[in-house]
Amino acid sequence: MDGTPAATRSARPSRLAAWARQHGGAWRTCAHYFRRDAVNALLTVLVIGIALALPAGLYVIYDGTVSAAARLNLAPQATLFLRGTVAAPEGAALAARLRADPRVAEAVFVDRAAALAEFKAGSGLGAVLDALPDNPLPHVVTLTLRRGSPAERESLLSGLRGAAEVAETHYDLIWIARLEAFSALLGRGVSGLGALLGLGVVLIAGNAIRVGIERQRDEIEVAKLCGATDAYVRRPFLYLGAAFGLGSGLTALLILALLFGRLAGPLGDLAGLYGLAPGAIGLGPGPGAALLGLSLTLGWLGGWLAVSLHLREMEPSAR
Amino acid sequence: MIRFDNVSKTYAGGFDALSDITLHVAPGEFVFLTGHSGAGKSSLLKLVALVERATRGRLVVDGRDLGRLGRRGVPEHRRQIGFIFQDHRLLMDRTVFDNVALPLVVAGHPAAETARRVRAALDKVGLLHKERAAPRTLSSGEQQRVGIARAVVNRPKVLLADEPTGNLDPALGRDILQLFAQFNAIGVTVLIATHDLALLEQVPHRRVTLHAGRVEAGA
Numbered sequence A: 001m002d003g004t005p006a007a008t009r010s011a012r013p014s015r016l017a018a019w020a021r022q023h024g025g026a027w028r029t030c031a032h033y034f035r036r037d038a039v040n041a042l043l044t045v046l047v048i049g050i051a052l053a054l055p056a057g058l059y060v061i062y063d064g065t066v067s068a069a070a071r072l073n074l075a076p077q078a079t080l081f082l083r084g085t086v087a088a089p090e091g092a093a094l095a096a097r098l099r100a101d102p103r104v105a106e107a108v109f110v111d112r113a114a115a116l117a118e119f120k121a122g123s124g125l126g127a128v129l130d131a132l133p134d135n136p137l138p139h140v141v142t143l144t145l146r147r148g149s150p151a152e153r154e155s156l157l158s159g160l161r162g163a164a165e166v167a168e169t170h171y172d173l174i175w176i177a178r179l180e181a182f183s184a185l186l187g188r189g190v191s192g193l194g195a196l197l198g199l200g201v202v203l204i205a206g207n208a209i210r211v212g213i214e215r216q217r218d219e220i221e222v223a224k225l226c227g228a229t230d231a232y233v234r235r236p237f238l239y240l241g242a243a244f245g246l247g248s249g250l251t252a253l254l255i256l257a258l259l260f261g262r263l264a265g266p267l268g269d270l271a272g273l274y275g276l277a278p279g280a281i282g283l284g285p286g287p288g289a290a291l292l293g294l295s296l297t298l299g300w301l302g303g304w305l306a307v308s309l310h311l312r313e314m315e316p317s318a319r
Numbered sequence B: 001m002i003r004f005d006n007v008s009k010t011y012a013g014g015f016d017a018l019s020d021i022t023l024h025v026a027p028g029e030f031v032f033l034t035g036h037s038g039a040g041k042s043s044l045l046k047l048v049a050l051v052e053r054a055t056r057g058r059l060v061v062d063g064r065d066l067g068r069l070g071r072r073g074v075p076e077h078r079r080q081i082g083f084i085f086q087d088h089r090l091l092m093d094r095t096v097f098d099n100v101a102l103p104l105v106v107a108g109h110p111a112a113e114t115a116r117r118v119r120a121a122l123d124k125v126g127l128l129h130k131e132r133a134a135p136r137t138l139s140s141g142e143q144q145r146v147g148i149a150r151a152v153v154n155r156p157k158v159l160l161a162d163e164p165t166g167n168l169d170p171a172l173g174r175d176i177l178q179l180f181a182q183f184n185a186i187g188v189t190v191l192i193a194t195h196d197l198a199l200l201e202q203v204p205h206r207r208v209t210l211h212a213g214r215v216e217a218g219a
Protein backbone atom coordinates (compact mmCIF):
# COMPACT_ATOMS: atom_id res chain seq x y z
CA MET A 1 0.00 0.00 0.00
CA ASP A 2 1.94 3.00 -1.17
CA GLY A 3 -0.07 6.05 -0.18
CA THR A 4 -3.57 6.23 -1.53
CA PRO A 5 -6.37 3.72 -1.27
CA ALA A 6 -7.98 1.75 -4.01
CA ALA A 7 -9.82 4.71 -5.50
CA THR A 8 -6.70 5.76 -7.41
CA ARG A 9 -5.48 2.30 -8.37
CA SER A 10 -3.43 2.46 -11.54
CA ALA A 11 -4.84 1.48 -14.92
CA ARG A 12 -4.96 -2.21 -15.72
CA PRO A 13 -1.69 -3.48 -17.18
CA SER A 14 -1.77 -3.74 -20.97
CA ARG A 15 -3.09 -7.11 -22.01
CA LEU A 16 -0.30 -8.15 -24.35
CA ALA A 17 2.48 -7.13 -21.97
CA ALA A 18 0.70 -8.90 -19.13
CA TRP A 19 0.32 -12.00 -21.28
CA ALA A 20 4.03 -12.04 -22.12
CA ARG A 21 4.98 -11.51 -18.48
CA GLN A 22 2.67 -14.27 -17.33
CA HIS A 23 4.19 -16.74 -19.77
CA GLY A 24 7.68 -15.78 -18.69
CA GLY A 25 6.61 -16.15 -15.08
CA ALA A 26 5.00 -19.51 -15.86
CA TRP A 27 8.30 -20.77 -17.28
CA ARG A 28 10.10 -19.67 -14.13
CA THR A 29 7.48 -21.40 -11.99
CA CYS A 30 7.80 -24.47 -14.18
CA ALA A 31 11.58 -24.48 -13.71
CA HIS A 32 11.03 -24.05 -9.98
CA TYR A 33 8.75 -27.11 -9.89
CA PHE A 34 11.25 -29.08 -11.96
CA ARG A 35 14.16 -28.24 -9.67
CA ARG A 36 12.13 -28.93 -6.57
CA ASP A 37 11.67 -32.52 -7.66
CA ALA A 38 14.48 -32.97 -10.17
CA VAL A 39 15.21 -36.66 -9.56
CA ASN A 40 11.61 -37.69 -10.09
CA ALA A 41 11.33 -35.40 -13.08
CA LEU A 42 14.39 -36.94 -14.73
CA LEU A 43 13.17 -40.45 -13.96
CA THR A 44 9.83 -39.61 -15.54
CA VAL A 45 11.57 -38.32 -18.64
CA LEU A 46 13.63 -41.51 -18.83
CA VAL A 47 10.62 -43.81 -18.41
CA ILE A 48 8.65 -41.99 -21.09
CA GLY A 49 11.72 -41.93 -23.33
CA ILE A 50 12.07 -45.71 -23.13
CA ALA A 51 8.35 -46.15 -23.71
CA LEU A 52 8.62 -44.01 -26.86
CA ALA A 53 11.80 -45.69 -28.11
CA LEU A 54 10.01 -49.03 -28.42
CA PRO A 55 7.41 -48.16 -31.09
CA ALA A 56 9.84 -45.75 -32.76
CA GLY A 57 12.44 -48.55 -33.02
CA LEU A 58 9.84 -50.91 -34.44
CA TYR A 59 8.92 -48.23 -36.92
CA VAL A 60 12.55 -47.99 -38.04
CA ILE A 61 12.62 -51.76 -38.61
CA TYR A 62 9.28 -51.67 -40.42
CA ASP A 63 10.41 -48.82 -42.61
CA GLY A 64 13.67 -50.63 -43.36
CA THR A 65 11.86 -53.83 -44.30
CA VAL A 66 9.46 -52.05 -46.61
CA SER A 67 12.17 -50.10 -48.38
CA ALA A 68 14.43 -53.17 -48.63
CA ALA A 69 11.55 -55.14 -50.14
CA ALA A 70 11.03 -52.39 -52.66
CA ARG A 71 14.73 -52.27 -53.54
CA LEU A 72 14.96 -56.07 -53.89
CA ASN A 73 12.83 -55.88 -57.03
CA LEU A 74 10.89 -58.90 -55.93
CA ALA A 75 8.63 -59.38 -58.89
CA PRO A 76 6.59 -62.56 -58.47
CA GLN A 77 7.22 -65.18 -61.10
CA ALA A 78 5.01 -67.96 -62.45
CA THR A 79 5.58 -70.70 -64.99
CA LEU A 80 2.75 -72.16 -67.11
CA PHE A 81 3.30 -75.66 -68.52
CA LEU A 82 1.09 -76.07 -71.56
CA ARG A 83 -0.74 -79.22 -72.58
CA GLY A 84 0.87 -81.53 -75.21
CA THR A 85 -2.04 -80.84 -77.55
CA VAL A 86 -1.23 -77.15 -77.72
CA ALA A 87 0.70 -76.12 -80.83
CA ALA A 88 3.47 -73.51 -80.79
CA PRO A 89 1.41 -70.70 -82.42
CA GLU A 90 -1.38 -71.20 -79.89
CA GLY A 91 1.17 -70.97 -77.10
CA ALA A 92 2.65 -67.80 -78.55
CA ALA A 93 -0.86 -66.37 -78.86
CA LEU A 94 -1.51 -67.14 -75.18
CA ALA A 95 1.68 -65.30 -74.22
CA ALA A 96 0.62 -62.32 -76.33
CA ARG A 97 -2.81 -62.27 -74.66
CA LEU A 98 -1.23 -62.36 -71.24
CA ARG A 99 1.11 -59.47 -72.07
CA ALA A 100 -1.94 -57.33 -72.62
CA ASP A 101 -3.24 -58.11 -69.11
CA PRO A 102 -2.58 -55.18 -66.76
CA ARG A 103 -1.62 -57.54 -63.95
CA VAL A 104 1.19 -59.02 -66.03
CA ALA A 105 4.55 -57.32 -66.44
CA GLU A 106 6.03 -59.77 -68.91
CA ALA A 107 5.03 -63.04 -70.61
CA VAL A 108 7.49 -65.07 -72.70
CA PHE A 109 6.63 -68.10 -74.79
CA VAL A 110 9.33 -70.80 -74.72
CA ASP A 111 9.00 -73.28 -77.59
CA ARG A 112 9.54 -76.91 -76.48
CA ALA A 113 12.03 -77.57 -79.32
CA ALA A 114 14.07 -74.51 -78.39
CA ALA A 115 13.90 -75.55 -74.75
CA LEU A 116 15.19 -79.02 -75.56
CA ALA A 117 18.06 -77.65 -77.65
CA GLU A 118 19.03 -75.32 -74.86
CA PHE A 119 18.81 -78.12 -72.32
CA LYS A 120 20.99 -80.38 -74.45
CA ALA A 121 23.64 -77.71 -74.76
CA GLY A 122 23.55 -76.78 -71.12
CA SER A 123 23.28 -80.20 -69.49
CA GLY A 124 25.79 -82.30 -71.45
CA LEU A 125 23.16 -85.00 -71.65
CA GLY A 126 22.85 -84.69 -75.45
CA ALA A 127 23.35 -88.42 -76.21
CA VAL A 128 20.79 -89.53 -73.62
CA LEU A 129 18.22 -87.10 -74.88
CA ASP A 130 18.86 -88.09 -78.50
CA ALA A 131 17.93 -91.62 -77.52
CA LEU A 132 14.46 -90.55 -76.45
CA PRO A 133 11.79 -91.11 -79.07
CA ASP A 134 9.99 -87.87 -78.23
CA ASN A 135 10.76 -84.43 -76.86
CA PRO A 136 9.65 -84.83 -73.23
CA LEU A 137 9.41 -81.07 -72.60
CA PRO A 138 6.11 -79.14 -72.92
CA HIS A 139 5.72 -75.65 -74.32
CA VAL A 140 6.10 -73.15 -71.53
CA VAL A 141 5.05 -69.55 -70.85
CA THR A 142 7.03 -67.74 -68.17
CA LEU A 143 5.19 -64.90 -66.47
CA THR A 144 6.44 -61.95 -64.49
CA LEU A 145 3.59 -60.46 -62.49
CA ARG A 146 3.21 -56.92 -61.37
CA ARG A 147 3.35 -56.39 -57.62
CA GLY A 148 -0.28 -56.02 -56.84
CA SER A 149 -2.24 -57.28 -53.90
CA PRO A 150 -2.05 -61.00 -53.13
CA ALA A 151 -5.75 -61.27 -54.00
CA GLU A 152 -5.16 -59.84 -57.48
CA ARG A 153 -2.38 -62.32 -58.09
CA GLU A 154 -4.50 -65.19 -56.85
CA SER A 155 -7.39 -64.32 -59.15
CA LEU A 156 -5.06 -64.13 -62.16
CA LEU A 157 -3.47 -67.47 -61.40
CA SER A 158 -6.68 -69.33 -60.68
CA GLY A 159 -8.01 -68.03 -64.02
CA LEU A 160 -4.92 -69.43 -65.74
CA ARG A 161 -5.21 -72.78 -63.99
CA GLY A 162 -8.62 -73.17 -65.53
CA ALA A 163 -7.44 -72.18 -69.01
CA ALA A 164 -7.73 -74.87 -71.71
CA GLU A 165 -4.10 -74.56 -72.84
CA VAL A 166 -2.58 -74.85 -69.39
CA ALA A 167 -1.66 -78.23 -67.93
CA GLU A 168 -0.02 -77.01 -64.76
CA THR A 169 1.11 -73.78 -63.15
CA HIS A 170 4.12 -73.32 -61.01
CA TYR A 171 4.14 -70.27 -58.92
CA ASP A 172 6.97 -68.94 -56.85
CA LEU A 173 5.37 -66.44 -54.51
CA ILE A 174 5.71 -67.91 -51.12
CA TRP A 175 8.55 -65.87 -49.78
CA ILE A 176 7.23 -62.63 -51.17
CA ALA A 177 4.00 -63.41 -49.42
CA ARG A 178 5.94 -64.03 -46.24
CA LEU A 179 7.83 -60.78 -46.49
CA GLU A 180 4.64 -58.88 -47.17
CA ALA A 181 2.84 -60.56 -44.29
CA PHE A 182 5.79 -59.79 -42.05
CA SER A 183 5.87 -56.11 -42.90
CA ALA A 184 2.10 -55.82 -42.60
CA LEU A 185 2.38 -57.38 -39.16
CA LEU A 186 5.17 -55.00 -38.21
CA GLY A 187 3.14 -52.08 -39.49
CA ARG A 188 0.19 -53.10 -37.36
CA GLY A 189 2.48 -53.69 -34.41
CA VAL A 190 3.97 -50.23 -34.77
CA SER A 191 0.61 -48.47 -34.91
CA GLY A 192 -0.97 -50.60 -32.18
CA LEU A 193 1.97 -50.35 -29.84
CA GLY A 194 2.38 -46.69 -30.71
CA ALA A 195 -1.21 -45.90 -29.78
CA LEU A 196 -0.96 -47.88 -26.57
CA LEU A 197 2.32 -46.35 -25.49
CA GLY A 198 1.12 -42.91 -26.56
CA LEU A 199 -1.71 -43.31 -24.10
CA GLY A 200 0.87 -44.55 -21.60
CA VAL A 201 2.90 -41.38 -22.11
CA VAL A 202 -0.13 -39.19 -21.40
CA LEU A 203 -0.83 -41.15 -18.23
CA ILE A 204 2.76 -41.25 -17.00
CA ALA A 205 3.25 -37.54 -17.61
CA GLY A 206 -0.18 -36.83 -16.14
CA ASN A 207 0.59 -38.82 -13.03
CA ALA A 208 3.99 -37.17 -12.54
CA ILE A 209 2.30 -33.81 -12.83
CA ARG A 210 -0.45 -34.84 -10.45
CA VAL A 211 2.25 -35.60 -7.89
CA GLY A 212 3.78 -32.21 -8.64
CA ILE A 213 0.42 -30.53 -8.11
CA GLU A 214 0.03 -32.25 -4.75
CA ARG A 215 3.46 -31.00 -3.72
CA GLN A 216 2.58 -27.46 -4.81
CA ARG A 217 -0.87 -27.54 -3.27
CA ASP A 218 -0.06 -24.89 -0.71
CA GLU A 219 1.41 -22.58 -3.28
CA ILE A 220 -1.54 -23.06 -5.62
CA GLU A 221 -4.06 -22.36 -2.88
CA VAL A 222 -2.28 -19.22 -1.78
CA ALA A 223 -1.95 -18.04 -5.37
CA LYS A 224 -5.68 -18.58 -5.90
CA LEU A 225 -6.48 -16.67 -2.73
CA CYS A 226 -4.37 -13.85 -4.12
CA GLY A 227 -6.51 -13.78 -7.25
CA ALA A 228 -4.75 -16.22 -9.55
CA THR A 229 -6.90 -17.44 -12.43
CA ASP A 230 -7.19 -21.11 -13.36
CA ALA A 231 -5.15 -20.33 -16.46
CA TYR A 232 -2.38 -18.90 -14.30
CA VAL A 233 -2.29 -22.01 -12.14
CA ARG A 234 -2.55 -24.35 -15.11
CA ARG A 235 0.14 -22.82 -17.28
CA PRO A 236 3.33 -23.97 -15.49
CA PHE A 237 1.99 -27.53 -15.36
CA LEU A 238 1.22 -27.51 -19.08
CA TYR A 239 4.77 -26.33 -19.69
CA LEU A 240 6.03 -29.00 -17.35
CA GLY A 241 4.10 -31.65 -19.31
CA ALA A 242 5.45 -30.31 -22.60
CA ALA A 243 8.98 -30.32 -21.15
CA PHE A 244 8.53 -33.91 -19.98
CA GLY A 245 7.32 -34.82 -23.46
CA LEU A 246 10.10 -33.05 -25.33
CA GLY A 247 12.78 -34.40 -22.99
CA SER A 248 11.39 -37.89 -23.44
CA GLY A 249 11.32 -37.52 -27.21
CA LEU A 250 14.99 -36.52 -27.17
CA THR A 251 15.77 -39.44 -24.85
CA ALA A 252 14.01 -41.82 -27.25
CA LEU A 253 16.01 -40.44 -30.17
CA LEU A 254 19.21 -40.93 -28.21
CA ILE A 255 18.27 -44.52 -27.35
CA LEU A 256 17.50 -45.24 -31.01
CA ALA A 257 20.76 -43.69 -32.16
CA LEU A 258 22.72 -45.84 -29.72
CA LEU A 259 20.75 -48.98 -30.56
CA PHE A 260 20.91 -48.68 -34.33
CA GLY A 261 24.49 -47.52 -34.11
CA ARG A 262 25.28 -50.91 -32.57
CA LEU A 263 23.14 -52.70 -35.15
CA ALA A 264 24.66 -50.93 -38.14
CA GLY A 265 27.42 -53.54 -38.69
CA PRO A 266 25.27 -56.70 -38.59
CA LEU A 267 22.49 -55.04 -40.59
CA GLY A 268 24.99 -53.99 -43.25
CA ASP A 269 26.18 -57.61 -43.54
CA LEU A 270 22.58 -58.77 -43.86
CA ALA A 271 21.91 -56.21 -46.57
CA GLY A 272 25.03 -57.45 -48.37
CA LEU A 273 23.64 -60.99 -48.40
CA TYR A 274 20.65 -59.73 -50.37
CA GLY A 275 22.81 -57.74 -52.72
CA LEU A 276 21.69 -54.42 -51.28
CA ALA A 277 23.81 -51.42 -50.54
CA PRO A 278 23.70 -50.89 -46.76
CA GLY A 279 21.32 -47.93 -46.37
CA ALA A 280 21.37 -45.60 -43.39
CA ILE A 281 19.43 -47.23 -40.54
CA GLY A 282 17.63 -45.10 -38.01
CA LEU A 283 14.92 -42.49 -37.73
CA GLY A 284 15.32 -39.88 -40.47
CA PRO A 285 14.93 -36.15 -39.77
CA GLY A 286 11.24 -36.15 -40.77
CA PRO A 287 10.07 -38.98 -38.52
CA GLY A 288 12.48 -37.73 -35.82
CA ALA A 289 10.85 -34.31 -35.81
CA ALA A 290 7.44 -35.98 -35.84
CA LEU A 291 8.44 -38.01 -32.79
CA LEU A 292 9.50 -34.86 -30.93
CA GLY A 293 6.32 -33.03 -31.89
CA LEU A 294 4.20 -35.98 -30.86
CA SER A 295 5.95 -36.50 -27.53
CA LEU A 296 5.67 -32.80 -26.75
CA THR A 297 1.96 -32.86 -27.50
CA LEU A 298 1.37 -36.00 -25.47
CA GLY A 299 3.21 -34.58 -22.46
CA TRP A 300 1.29 -31.34 -22.71
CA LEU A 301 -1.92 -33.35 -22.86
CA GLY A 302 -0.90 -35.26 -19.73
CA GLY A 303 -0.34 -31.97 -17.94
CA TRP A 304 -3.66 -30.62 -19.12
CA LEU A 305 -5.45 -33.75 -17.96
CA ALA A 306 -3.83 -33.71 -14.52
CA VAL A 307 -4.53 -30.02 -13.90
CA SER A 308 -8.08 -30.16 -15.21
CA LEU A 309 -8.90 -33.04 -12.91
CA HIS A 310 -7.33 -31.31 -9.92
CA LEU A 311 -8.04 -27.64 -10.31
CA ARG A 312 -11.60 -27.79 -9.12
CA GLU A 313 -10.78 -29.63 -5.96
CA MET A 314 -7.97 -27.13 -5.38
CA GLU A 315 -10.30 -24.39 -4.28
CA PRO A 316 -8.58 -23.02 -1.20
CA SER A 317 -10.09 -22.91 2.22
CA ALA A 318 -8.98 -20.03 4.41
CA ARG A 319 -7.98 -22.05 7.42
CA MET B 1 -19.05 -1.75 1.20
CA ILE B 2 -20.08 -5.16 2.51
CA ARG B 3 -23.76 -5.97 2.72
CA PHE B 4 -25.19 -9.26 3.97
CA ASP B 5 -28.94 -9.67 3.49
CA ASN B 6 -30.38 -12.78 5.16
CA VAL B 7 -27.33 -14.80 4.26
CA SER B 8 -27.00 -18.44 5.35
CA LYS B 9 -24.19 -20.90 4.85
CA THR B 10 -24.80 -24.62 5.09
CA TYR B 11 -21.73 -26.80 4.64
CA ALA B 12 -21.88 -30.09 2.81
CA GLY B 13 -23.20 -32.47 5.42
CA GLY B 14 -25.99 -30.12 6.40
CA PHE B 15 -24.29 -28.09 9.12
CA ASP B 16 -25.55 -24.49 9.31
CA ALA B 17 -22.42 -22.44 10.01
CA LEU B 18 -24.24 -19.15 9.39
CA SER B 19 -27.97 -18.50 9.66
CA ASP B 20 -29.85 -15.50 8.36
CA ILE B 21 -27.02 -12.98 8.67
CA THR B 22 -27.93 -9.38 7.95
CA LEU B 23 -25.03 -7.01 8.33
CA HIS B 24 -23.84 -3.82 6.66
CA VAL B 25 -20.29 -2.55 6.80
CA ALA B 26 -19.86 0.97 5.46
CA PRO B 27 -16.90 2.03 3.29
CA GLY B 28 -13.92 2.96 5.46
CA GLU B 29 -15.37 1.32 8.54
CA PHE B 30 -13.31 -0.73 11.04
CA VAL B 31 -15.25 -3.69 12.42
CA PHE B 32 -14.34 -6.44 14.84
CA LEU B 33 -16.11 -9.75 14.39
CA THR B 34 -16.16 -11.63 17.66
CA GLY B 35 -17.66 -14.75 19.11
CA HIS B 36 -16.65 -18.09 20.49
CA SER B 37 -14.72 -20.58 18.49
CA GLY B 38 -17.15 -22.22 16.07
CA ALA B 39 -19.48 -19.20 16.02
CA GLY B 40 -18.96 -18.76 12.28
CA LYS B 41 -16.43 -15.90 12.09
CA SER B 42 -14.12 -17.62 9.60
CA SER B 43 -17.07 -18.76 7.51
CA LEU B 44 -18.32 -15.18 7.28
CA LEU B 45 -14.95 -13.92 6.05
CA LYS B 46 -14.72 -16.76 3.55
CA LEU B 47 -18.04 -15.72 2.05
CA VAL B 48 -16.75 -12.17 1.55
CA ALA B 49 -13.57 -13.43 -0.18
CA LEU B 50 -15.58 -15.97 -2.20
CA VAL B 51 -13.61 -18.85 -0.73
CA GLU B 52 -17.02 -20.25 0.08
CA ARG B 53 -20.33 -19.35 -1.46
CA ALA B 54 -23.44 -18.40 0.45
CA THR B 55 -26.18 -21.01 0.44
CA ARG B 56 -29.03 -18.49 0.78
CA GLY B 57 -29.46 -14.73 0.84
CA ARG B 58 -27.68 -11.90 -0.91
CA LEU B 59 -24.12 -10.75 -0.36
CA VAL B 60 -22.87 -7.60 -2.08
CA VAL B 61 -19.25 -6.48 -1.81
CA ASP B 62 -18.18 -3.15 -3.31
CA GLY B 63 -21.28 -3.15 -5.48
CA ARG B 64 -20.73 -6.70 -6.76
CA ASP B 65 -23.49 -9.20 -6.07
CA LEU B 66 -21.39 -12.25 -5.29
CA GLY B 67 -24.28 -14.62 -5.98
CA ARG B 68 -24.27 -13.47 -9.60
CA LEU B 69 -20.51 -13.68 -9.99
CA GLY B 70 -19.48 -16.72 -12.04
CA ARG B 71 -16.44 -18.86 -11.50
CA ARG B 72 -14.46 -16.71 -13.89
CA GLY B 73 -15.19 -13.59 -11.89
CA VAL B 74 -13.73 -14.99 -8.68
CA PRO B 75 -10.04 -14.14 -9.28
CA GLU B 76 -10.85 -10.54 -10.16
CA HIS B 77 -12.98 -10.26 -7.01
CA ARG B 78 -10.21 -11.63 -4.83
CA ARG B 79 -7.79 -9.07 -6.22
CA GLN B 80 -9.99 -6.37 -4.69
CA ILE B 81 -9.68 -7.93 -1.25
CA GLY B 82 -6.73 -8.44 1.06
CA PHE B 83 -6.93 -11.56 3.20
CA ILE B 84 -4.79 -12.16 6.28
CA PHE B 85 -4.66 -15.59 7.90
CA GLN B 86 -3.93 -16.62 11.44
CA ASP B 87 -1.18 -18.95 10.19
CA HIS B 88 -0.15 -16.31 7.60
CA ARG B 89 0.24 -18.95 4.84
CA LEU B 90 3.55 -17.72 3.49
CA LEU B 91 5.38 -19.77 0.87
CA MET B 92 8.37 -21.05 2.76
CA ASP B 93 10.53 -21.76 -0.28
CA ARG B 94 10.24 -18.20 -1.62
CA THR B 95 11.79 -15.00 -0.39
CA VAL B 96 9.84 -12.37 1.52
CA PHE B 97 9.89 -10.23 -1.62
CA ASP B 98 8.40 -13.01 -3.77
CA ASN B 99 5.71 -13.71 -1.19
CA VAL B 100 4.58 -10.11 -1.09
CA ALA B 101 4.80 -9.84 -4.90
CA LEU B 102 2.46 -12.79 -5.48
CA PRO B 103 -0.83 -10.84 -5.85
CA LEU B 104 0.82 -8.52 -8.37
CA VAL B 105 2.49 -11.36 -10.25
CA VAL B 106 -0.74 -13.31 -10.66
CA ALA B 107 -2.37 -10.13 -11.99
CA GLY B 108 0.46 -9.66 -14.50
CA HIS B 109 1.85 -6.32 -13.35
CA PRO B 110 5.16 -5.13 -14.86
CA ALA B 111 8.27 -6.08 -12.92
CA ALA B 112 9.34 -2.51 -12.16
CA GLU B 113 5.94 -1.54 -10.85
CA THR B 114 5.76 -4.77 -8.86
CA ALA B 115 9.13 -4.11 -7.24
CA ARG B 116 8.16 -0.56 -6.35
CA ARG B 117 4.87 -1.59 -4.81
CA VAL B 118 6.35 -4.55 -2.95
CA ARG B 119 8.98 -2.30 -1.37
CA ALA B 120 6.35 0.27 -0.46
CA ALA B 121 4.27 -2.44 1.24
CA LEU B 122 7.28 -3.90 3.04
CA ASP B 123 8.29 -0.42 4.15
CA LYS B 124 4.81 0.12 5.54
CA VAL B 125 5.09 -2.97 7.77
CA GLY B 126 8.70 -2.14 8.69
CA LEU B 127 10.34 -5.08 6.92
CA LEU B 128 12.01 -3.45 3.94
CA HIS B 129 15.40 -4.68 5.13
CA LYS B 130 14.14 -8.31 5.08
CA GLU B 131 13.06 -8.51 1.44
CA ARG B 132 15.71 -11.10 0.55
CA ALA B 133 15.14 -13.17 3.69
CA ALA B 134 13.44 -16.55 3.81
CA PRO B 135 10.18 -16.37 5.81
CA ARG B 136 11.40 -19.23 7.99
CA THR B 137 14.14 -17.03 9.41
CA LEU B 138 11.65 -14.41 10.63
CA SER B 139 9.90 -14.22 14.00
CA SER B 140 6.18 -15.02 14.06
CA GLY B 141 5.33 -11.32 14.43
CA GLU B 142 7.45 -10.54 11.38
CA GLN B 143 5.87 -13.38 9.42
CA GLN B 144 2.46 -11.99 10.19
CA ARG B 145 3.58 -8.58 8.97
CA VAL B 146 4.79 -10.12 5.71
CA GLY B 147 1.31 -11.62 5.40
CA ILE B 148 -0.16 -8.15 5.88
CA ALA B 149 2.19 -6.64 3.30
CA ARG B 150 1.04 -9.30 0.83
CA ALA B 151 -2.61 -8.51 1.61
CA VAL B 152 -2.23 -4.77 1.02
CA VAL B 153 0.21 -4.75 -1.89
CA ASN B 154 -2.69 -4.80 -4.35
CA ARG B 155 -4.22 -1.72 -2.64
CA PRO B 156 -7.47 -3.49 -1.84
CA LYS B 157 -10.52 -1.58 -0.71
CA VAL B 158 -11.29 -4.27 1.85
CA LEU B 159 -8.96 -5.96 4.32
CA LEU B 160 -10.13 -9.17 5.96
CA ALA B 161 -8.13 -10.71 8.79
CA ASP B 162 -8.90 -14.03 10.47
CA GLU B 163 -7.42 -14.13 14.00
CA PRO B 164 -4.41 -12.07 12.90
CA THR B 165 -3.02 -11.88 16.43
CA GLY B 166 -3.94 -15.39 17.46
CA ASN B 167 -0.35 -16.61 17.56
CA LEU B 168 1.23 -13.44 18.91
CA ASP B 169 1.93 -12.10 22.35
CA PRO B 170 -0.04 -8.97 23.38
CA ALA B 171 2.67 -6.42 22.53
CA LEU B 172 3.05 -7.80 19.01
CA GLY B 173 -0.72 -7.98 18.70
CA ARG B 174 -0.88 -4.26 19.50
CA ASP B 175 1.64 -3.53 16.72
CA ILE B 176 -0.42 -5.47 14.22
CA LEU B 177 -3.56 -3.64 15.28
CA GLN B 178 -1.71 -0.35 14.80
CA LEU B 179 -1.00 -1.36 11.22
CA PHE B 180 -4.64 -2.09 10.51
CA ALA B 181 -5.57 1.27 12.01
CA GLN B 182 -3.16 2.98 9.60
CA PHE B 183 -4.67 1.32 6.57
CA ASN B 184 -8.13 2.16 7.87
CA ALA B 185 -7.05 5.79 8.23
CA ILE B 186 -6.46 6.02 4.48
CA GLY B 187 -9.89 4.69 3.68
CA VAL B 188 -9.56 0.91 3.65
CA THR B 189 -12.51 -1.00 5.06
CA VAL B 190 -11.21 -3.41 7.73
CA LEU B 191 -12.99 -6.49 9.07
CA ILE B 192 -11.11 -8.46 11.73
CA ALA B 193 -12.33 -11.75 13.17
CA THR B 194 -10.94 -12.35 16.63
CA HIS B 195 -11.74 -13.78 19.99
CA ASP B 196 -8.77 -11.97 21.50
CA LEU B 197 -10.65 -9.88 24.09
CA ALA B 198 -7.54 -8.05 25.23
CA LEU B 199 -7.16 -6.77 21.71
CA LEU B 200 -10.74 -5.57 21.60
CA GLU B 201 -10.37 -3.57 24.79
CA GLN B 202 -7.75 -1.33 23.21
CA VAL B 203 -9.77 0.34 20.52
CA PRO B 204 -13.28 1.67 20.39
CA HIS B 205 -14.29 0.22 17.01
CA ARG B 206 -17.62 -1.29 16.17
CA ARG B 207 -18.02 -4.85 17.35
CA VAL B 208 -20.24 -7.50 15.77
CA THR B 209 -20.77 -10.60 17.86
CA LEU B 210 -21.70 -13.94 16.35
CA HIS B 211 -23.19 -16.78 18.30
CA ALA B 212 -23.87 -20.18 16.79
CA GLY B 213 -24.00 -18.72 13.31
CA ARG B 214 -26.28 -15.79 14.13
CA VAL B 215 -25.56 -12.13 14.73
CA GLU B 216 -26.03 -11.61 18.45
CA ALA B 217 -25.04 -7.96 18.71
CA GLY B 218 -23.66 -5.08 16.68
CA ALA B 219 -25.50 -5.56 13.39
Ligand SMILES: Nc1ncnc2c1ncn2[C@@H]1O[C@H](COP(=O)(O)OP(=O)(O)O)[C@@H](O)[C@H]1O
Pocket (backbone or CB within 6 Å): B011, B012, B013, B015, B016, B017, B035, B036, B037, B038, B039, B040, B041, B042, B043, B044
Ligand atom coordinates in the same frame (compact mmCIF):
# COMPACT_ATOMS: atom_id res chain seq x y z
N1 LIG C 1 -15.57 -26.68 5.36
C1 LIG C 1 -16.41 -26.96 6.37
N2 LIG C 1 -17.23 -28.04 6.30
C2 LIG C 1 -18.08 -28.32 7.30
N3 LIG C 1 -18.19 -27.60 8.42
C3 LIG C 1 -17.41 -26.51 8.55
C4 LIG C 1 -16.48 -26.15 7.55
N4 LIG C 1 -15.85 -25.03 7.95
C5 LIG C 1 -16.35 -24.72 9.15
N5 LIG C 1 -17.29 -25.62 9.53
C6 LIG C 1 -18.08 -25.58 10.76
O1 LIG C 1 -18.78 -24.37 10.80
C7 LIG C 1 -18.79 -23.85 12.12
C8 LIG C 1 -18.22 -22.45 12.11
O2 LIG C 1 -16.86 -22.53 11.85
P1 LIG C 1 -15.96 -21.24 11.66
O3 LIG C 1 -16.59 -20.37 10.67
O4 LIG C 1 -14.57 -21.69 11.42
O5 LIG C 1 -16.09 -20.57 13.09
P2 LIG C 1 -15.05 -19.64 13.88
O6 LIG C 1 -14.11 -19.07 12.89
O7 LIG C 1 -15.90 -18.64 14.53
O8 LIG C 1 -14.37 -20.51 14.87
C9 LIG C 1 -17.96 -24.79 12.96
O9 LIG C 1 -18.85 -25.62 13.70
C10 LIG C 1 -17.19 -25.60 11.98
O10 LIG C 1 -17.01 -26.91 12.45
Ligand SMILES: [Mg+2]
Pocket (backbone or CB within 6 Å): B038, B041, B042, B043, B162
Ligand atom coordinates in the same frame (compact mmCIF):
# COMPACT_ATOMS: atom_id res chain seq x y z
MG1 LIG D 1 -12.07 -19.27 12.77
